[in-house]
Amino acid sequence: MNDPVRFTRTWRVSASGGYDTAWGGFTEDAMHARGRAVALEGGPYWVSYELRTGPGYVTRSLRVRVEGPGPEVRATELLRDADGRWTVDGRARPDLDGAADCDLGLCPLTNTMPVRRHGLHLAAGAAPAGPGHRFLMAWVSVPALAVVPSEQTYTPLGGGRVRYSSGTFSSDVLFDGDGLVLDYPGLATGLADNGT
Template sequence: MVRSVVWVKPEGAEIAEVEIAAGRLTASGTAIGAGPPPYRLEYELTTGDRYVTARLLVETYGTDPETGPWRRWLELVNRPEGEWSVSARAEGRVAMPPPGGDAAALRGALDCDLGLSPLTNSMPALRLDGDGPAEHLMAWVSVPDLAVVPSRQTYERVRRDGGHLVFRFSSEGFQEDIEFRDGLVADYPSIGRLAGITGS
């Protein structure tokens, strides 16, 4: 079943159409953010078995008050043998790092992690057997510039609150508890909070 999900964020919002079934996740979504610079973002995500990322396509765009419109594209593909490919391009001038990154540095990563999006926290949480902790190598995508770097992250299931599961997320000196409902983020305090869901 496809669910329509809305998250509100400290400086923006995101809406996505998400399907989780038979060990796979597919989604498409739109986000807006205050930046800097302010941006609009569109994405498409597909996984293979066990929620392992197969492809992420992202586009961001906005208007710089001094240099005018800008736009960026990124495509990440994770092949079954663990080899990633990274394709990126940019139009316009804006003070951000270039999009893309070193595909070789992502070798062995199972998941993408789209910056400031609650959606991509679902894959490692759905895959976790037992209470953990479990360490993951992620292909982390910075937003809105769409630069890609490897990121080591740890997920540990710490408690159940009614129908909600709470995972402790840790990465490079950062730690926060994330609440999930039916495989989707319900509350990730610094990133986003579930505001509405239909089709569940």
């Protein structure tokens, strides 16, 4: 077994007027990470999260805690079992069943799982090949922490770029060789890594 590839990545999150830092590692075909974000738009509020995947970068758990706006504190826990069934705070969520990934709102890290699983950031070529990969995600809004199903499409464009689209929103996202977001127009920009 190879040593884990560790990472630290900070993003300036334009969509929230704040920052998000994730610390984590890739072990074979899984990822674990924890992060902390601060947002000024609609806040201020602070987000703490811990994410674990199983093989194939498929989500096992996401724990999120939000402090603010104001004195309010909220938390939620998403769990996915080996059969693809989800619970949110211990309650079954059949509307999420079959989703492989969680997607934490305004968090660039959660784009990594489907991209690494399918090698989308490594695709060659300069034009979309086919209709893209369609996914069902367990999407978590911030700061409210509402959890809803979200249909999303990832289309490899080559050169580390992947077109993300959901509903009427679309953005051509640049990933590094590890599948971490470097630039997500309309959402976030990666800053220099601060070490591991």
